[in-house]
Amino acid sequence: MLSIIVAIGKNNEIGKKNDLLWNLPADMKHFRDTTRGHTIIMGQKTFESLGIGPDGKLGKTLPNRRNIVLTQDPTFYREGIEIFHSIEELENKLKTENQNEENFVIGGGMIYKLFIDRVDKLYITHVDASFSDAEVYFPIIEETKWQKIRSEKHSKDDLNIYDIEFAEYIKK
Ligand SMILES: NC(=O)c1ccc[n+]([C@@H]2O[C@H](COP(=O)([O-])OP(=O)(O)OC[C@H]3O[C@@H](n4cnc5c(N)ncnc54)[C@H](OP(=O)(O)O)[C@@H]3O)[C@@H](O)[C@H]2O)c1
Numbered sequence: 001m002l003s004i005i006v007a008i009g010k011n012n013e014i015g016k017k018n019d020l021l022w023n024l025p026a027d028m029k030h031f032r033d034t035t036r037g038h039t040i041i042m043g044q045k046t047f048e049s050l051g052i053g054p055d056g057k058l059g060k061t062l063p064n065r066r067n068i069v070l071t072q073d074p075t076f077y078r079e080g081i082e083i084f085h086s087i088e089e090l091e092n093k094l095k096t097e098n099q100n101e102e103n104f105v106i107g108g109g110m111i112y113k114l115f116i117d118r119v120d121k122l123y124i125t126h127v128d129a130s131f132s133d134a135e136v137y138f139p140i141i142e143e144t145k146w147q148k149i150r151s152e153k154h155s156k157d158d159l160n161i162y163d164i165e166f167a168e169y170i171k172k
Contacts, residue, residue: 001099001100001101001102001103001120001121002094002102002103002105002115002118002119002120002121003102003103003104003105003119003120003121003122003123004104004105004112004115004116004119004121004122004123005031005034005035005104005105005106005122005123006106006107006112006122006123006124006125006138007020007022007024007027007031007124007125007127007164008124008125008126008127008138009021009022009127009129009130009131009134010126010127010128010129010130011130011131011134011137012137012138012139012140012141013130013131013134013136013137013138014107014108014109014112014134014136014137014138015049015107015108015109015134015135015136016131016133016134016135016136017135018045018048018049019049020049021127021131021133021134022127022129022131022161022162024125024127024160024161024162024164025159025160026154026159026160026164027125027127027160027164030125030166031106034104034123035062035065035104035106036064036065037064037065038065038066038101038102038103038104039065039066039068039101039103039104040062040065040066040067040068040103040104040105040106041068041070041090041103041104041105041106041111041115042067042068042069042070042105042106042107042108042111043069043070043071043107043108043110043111044059044069044070044071044073044076045108045110046106046107046108046111047059047060047067047069047078047081049108050062053078053079053080054079055078055079057078059078059081061078061080061081066082067080067081067082068081068082068083068084068090069081069082069083069084070083070084070085070086070087070090070111071083071085072085072086087114087115087118091118102121104123105119108136109136109137109138112138112139113139116139119171120170120171121168121169121170121171122141122146122167122168122169122170123166123167123168124141124166124167124168124169125164125165125166125167126164126165126167127162127164128162128163128164128165129162141169144172145171145172146169146170146171146172147169147170147171147172148167148168148169149168149169149170150166150167150168151165151166151167152165152166152167153165153166154166
């Protein structure tokens, strides 16, 4: 099973300058708790956005998860990640594995666009704010295609400066 996990602003904005638009520890915890022990799939840019690895190069693995990175660069290599060069190559590999296992597409913009019609479930953190400086966006979540099955709202606090909603959608 393939799912997407993402945090989006009111206009579906997700990032700028290869970074997030907010610092929301509650959402980071939600992300860690949801994906821990699972496979995470990301684009090369999102991998680089996670920090500097032990080799001193941009790109850091997230612990306690199997890290998969998509890149079209045939020379790209980093310790601790599995690399795939096309969606088809990745899908063929996942087909040989346990189909009950939940795998998470974790971004960014290019990768979400490629996968939104291929996943079964969306974990969306709705951030109740707009960001006019955003550069990267999540696709429109079409009401005709997706049914919201869970909603958990959290009011802003000292550490999390925006109201957020943890929502889950399944394909109709
Ligand atoms: N709000 C959130 O929840 C969230 C989550 C994740 C990321 N983000 C943000 O999203 C932004 C990054 O998104 P992005 O769109 O710039 O980059 P991205 O989707 O993370 O990565 C794009 C890269 O993926 C590789 N790629 C794309 N299509 C491919 C394909 N068909 N086959 C193989 N590889 C492929 C290419 O790597 P090569 O160039 O190496 O070929 C491409 O440059 C950042 O600002 C980040 O902070 C936000």
